Amino acid sequence: MLSYALRRLLAIIPVMVVVALVVFSLLYFSPGDPALVLAGETATPEEIARIREALGLDRPYLVRLTEWSLGILHGDFGDSIFFGRSVAELMAQRAMPTLWLSLLAMIFALVLALPLGIIAAWQVGRAPDRLAMGFAVVGYSLPVFVLGYLLIFAFSVWLGWLPVQGYKPPSDGLWPFLSHLILPALTLGVVYAALIARITRSAMLDVLRQDYMRTARAKGLGLWPMLLRHALKNAAIPIMTIVGIGFGSVISGVVVTETVFNIPGIGRLTVDAILRRDYPVIQGVVLVLSGVYVLINLVVDLSYGLFDPRIKY
Amino acid sequence: MALLHVDNLSTSFKGRKGEVLAVDRMSLQIDKGETLAVVGESGCGKSVTALSVMRLLPEPLGRISGGSIRFEGKDLATLTERQMRRVRGREISMIFQEPMTSLNPALTISRQITETVRLHLDLDAAGVRQRALEMLELVQIPEPARRLTQYPHELSGGMRQRVMIAIALACDPKLLIADEPTTALDVTVQAQILDILRDLSSRQNMATMLITHDLGVVAEMAERLVVMYAGRMVEQGKVAEVLSGPRHPYTAGLLGAVPKLGSSLTAGPRKALAEIPGTVPLVRAPQTACAFAPRCPLATDQCRTELPPVVQIGGSHLSACWRTEDVPGMAIGAAS
Numbered sequence: 001m002l003s004y005a006l007r008r009l010l011a012i013i014p015v016m017v018v019v020a021l022v023v024f025s026l027l028y029f030s031p032g033d034p035a036l037v038l039a040g041e042t043a044t045p046e047e048i049a050r051i052r053e054a055l056g057l058d059r060p061y062l063v064r065l066t067e068w069s070l071g072i073l074h075g076d077f078g079d080s081i082f083f084g085r086s087v088a089e090l091m092a093q094r095a096m097p098t099l100w101l102s103l104l105a106m107i108f109a110l111v112l113a114l115p116l117g118i119i120a121a122w123q124v125g126r127a128p129d130r131l132a133m134g135f136a137v138v139g140y141s142l143p144v145f146v147l148g149y150l151l152i153f154a155f156s157v158w159l160g161w162l163p164v165q166g167y168k169p170p171s172d173g174l175w176p177f178l179s180h181l182i183l184p185a186l187t188l189g190v191v192y193a194a195l196i197a198r199i200t201r202s203a204m205l206d207v208l209r210q211d212y213m214r215t216a217r218a219k220g221l222g223l224w225p226m227l228l229r230h231a232l233k234n235a236a237i238p239i240m241t242i243v244g245i246g247f248g249s250v251i252s253g254v255v256v257t258e259t260v261f262n263i264p265g266i267g268r269l270t271v272d273a274i275l276r277r278d279y280p281v282i283q284g285v286v287l288v289l290s291g292v293y294v295l296i297n298l299v300v301d302l303s304y305g306l307f308d309p310r311i312k313y
Numbered sequence: 314m315a316l317l318h319v320d321n322l323s324t325s326f327k328g329r330k331g332e333v334l335a336v337d338r339m340s341l342q343i344d345k346g347e348t349l350a351v352v353g354e355s356g357c358g359k360s361v362t363a364l365s366v367m368r369l370l371p372e373p374l375g376r377i378s379g380g381s382i383r384f385e386g387k388d389l390a391t392l393t394e395r396q397m398r399r400v401r402g403r404e405i406s407m408i409f410q411e412p413m414t415s416l417n418p419a420l421t422i423s424r425q426i427t428e429t430v431r432l433h434l435d436l437d438a439a440g441v442r443q444r445a446l447e448m449l450e451l452v453q454i455p456e457p458a459r460r461l462t463q464y465p466h467e468l469s470g471g472m473r474q475r476v477m478i479a480i481a482l483a484c485d486p487k488l489l490i491a492d493e494p495t496t497a498l499d500v501t502v503q504a505q506i507l508d509i510l511r512d513l514s515s516r517q518n519m520a521t522m523l524i525t526h527d528l529g530v531v532a533e534m535a536e537r538l539v540v541m542y543a544g545r546m547v548e549q550g551k552v553a554e555v556l557s558g559p560r561h562p563y564t565a566g567l568l569g570a571v572p573k574l575g576s577s578l579t580a581g582p583r584k585a586l587a588e589i590p591g592t593v594p595l596v597r598a599p600q601t602a603c604a605f606a607p608r609c610p611l612a613t614d615q616c617r618t619e620l621p622p623v624v625q626i627g628g629s630h631l632s633a634c635w636r637t638e639d640v641p642g643m644a645i646g647a648a649s
Binding site: 215218222234 | 369401417421428
C-alpha cells in the first residue's frame with residue numbers, strides 16, 4: 001500500500017511536467033500582450049516596448065520557460081504582472097474561500113446525490129426514479145451562471161433569507177460564514193451532484209441484481225441495511241471514481257461561481273488574471289489546480305482498497 | 314399437520330410477450346424434520362416454487378397469482394413484507410446454487426453470519442460471535458476463528474457453500490430450502506456438503522426442501538420426492554417407491570436418462586444414453602391438458618385434451634397421468 005502510494009506520487013511528476021509545458025506554451029503562443037494592457041490605450045510604442053523589456057517579455061521562449069520552471073522547483077511561481085507580488089503569495093491569500101466553497105459543494109453534492117441515486121435504483125422505472133433522473137438531467141444541463149442567478153433571485157432578492165453576494169471568513173462567526181456560502185456551494189454542487197447521482201443509480205442497479213442481494217433478503221434483512229450495508233459498499237468504486245473525475249467540473253465551476261457570487265477566491269483571481277493577461281498568475285493557478293486534481297484522484301484510487309477487499313496494492 | 318403446505322400455488326412472470334405461468338396450481342407438503350426432494354428439468358418451476366415460499370420473487374415481474382402457502386398455520390402468500398422478514402432466516406432459510414456469487418464480496422464472513430444472528434436471536438455481542446464460531450465448526454470449516462476475519466474471495470467454492478449453510482442454519486430454522494446446493498461444486502465436495510446437510514438437518518430436527526435434478530442425490534438424501542413438470546406436480550411419493558416403480562412417464566424418462574454404472578458408453582455394443590426428446594414448454598395460461606403429452610410415448614388424444622387428475626397409486630404415492638397403469642410396462646429408449 002505504502003510503496004504503491006509512493007510510486008503513484010512519483011508518477012505525478014511527469015504529469016505535472018507535461019501540464020507545465022502545455023500551460024506555458026499555450027499562453028506564450030496565444031495572442032494578447034500584457035504590456036498593452038498595462039500601458040493603457042494611449043501608450044506610445046516606445047512605452048510598450050519599455051514595459052515589455054522590464055517584464056522580460058521580449059526574451060526568447062526557451063529562456064523564459066527555463067527560468068519559470070527553475071523557479072517552480074523552488075516554490076517560486078514568478079511575480080504577478082498586475083499586482084507586482086509573488087504568485088504564490090496571491091494564491092495562498094485566495095485559497096481559503098475556494099477551499100471552503102469546494103468542500104461545501106462536495107458535501108452538498110454527496111448528501112444530495114447518494115440518496116437520489118440509491119432511491120432511483122431501488123425504485124427503478126417508477127416515479128421516484130424518473131424524478132431523480134429528471135433532476136439529474138436538469139442539474140447537469142443548467143449552466144452554473146444561470147442557476148446561480150436563479151438561486152440569488154429566489155433566496156436573496158425574493159425571500160430575503162440569504163445575502164446576495166460576498167464572502168465572510170469563519171472567524172466572522174458561523175452563520176455569516178455559512179449564509180454567504182450556501183448559495184454558491186449549492187450552485188457549484190448541483191452539476192457535480194447530477195453526475196454522481198447518475199453513476200450511483202447505475203452502479204446500484206448493477207449490484208441489486210447480484211446473487212448476494214438475494215441472499216441478503218433471504219436472511220430477513222430490512223430495506224436500509226440491504227441498500228446501505230450490502231449494496232452501497234459494492235457500488236462504491238464507480239461512485240468514488242466519478243467523485244474524483246467529476247472534481248474537474250468543480251474546479252471549472254469555481255471560476256464561474258466565484259464571479260457570480262463575488263467571492264475573492266482562486267476562481268476570481270483566475271478570471272481577473274485572464275482579463276489582464278497576467279500570465280504568471282494564470283500559469284500558477286492552472287498548475288496548482290491540476291496538481292490538486294491529480295492528488296484527489298490518487299486518493300480516490302487508494303480508497304478502492306477500503307471498499308473492495310479483493311483490491312490490494 | 315404438515316409444517317409447510319403449498320396448496321394450488323400459481324406463480325406468474327411478466328414477460329415481453331405477456332405473462333408466463335412458471336408454477337401452475339402446484340401443491341406439496343413437508344412434515345416436521347422431513348427431507349423432501351423436488352426434481353425436474355431446468356425450467357419446470359422448482360426454483361420458482363422455492364422462491365415463492367420465501368417470497369423472494371423478483372418483484373414486480375414475478376408474483377404469486379393464486380393458491381396458498383401455509384407454514385405453521387400462517388399463509389405466507391398474504392404476509393406483509395415486514396412480517397415476512399421475521400420468517401426469512403429465522404423460520405425458513407434458503408441456500409442457493411451458486412456459492413461463488415451468493416456471498417457479499419465486500420463483507421467479512423463474520424459480518425455475514427453475525428448479521429443474521431443479531432437480527433433474529435436475542436444474544437449479546439459475545440454470544441453472537443460465539444454462535445458464528447460454533448456454526449463454522451458445525452459445517453466443518455478448518456480454522457474457523459481465522460475464517461471469520463476473511464472475505465469470500467479468500468475461500469474456495471466448497472468453503473463458501475459451507476459458509477452459506479452456516480448462515481442459513483445459524484438461527485435454527487424449522488425449514489431449510491436448498492436450491493441445487495451442490496450443482497456448482499466438484500463431485501468430492503458435493504458429497505461432503507450433502508453429508509453436512511444431512512447430518513445437521515437430523516441433528517436440528519429441521520425439515521429440508523431439496524431442489525435438485527440429480528436423482529442420485531435424491532436417493533441418498535430424501536425421504537419423499539415430488540416430480541415437477543411445466544409448473545405442476547406430476548408424481549410424488551416415498552423415494553424408494555417412486556425411483557423403483559415410477560408411475561408417470563416423465564419420471565420414468567428422467568430415470569432412464571441416468572447413466573448406469575456397468576452399462577459402459579465406450580465398451581461393448583454402443584447404446585445411446587436415453588433422453589426425453591423435446592424441451593419443457595412455456596406455459597401461458599392454466600393448463601387444460603397434460604403438458605408432457607407432446608414428449609410422451611404413451612400419449613393419447615385424451616392426454617392432449619384433458620388435464621389428468623391426481624390419482625392415488627397406493628399409500629402416499631400419487632401420479633397425475635391418464636395412463637399411469639401403463640407406465641410400468643413402457644420402454645424408454647435404451648435404458649429399459
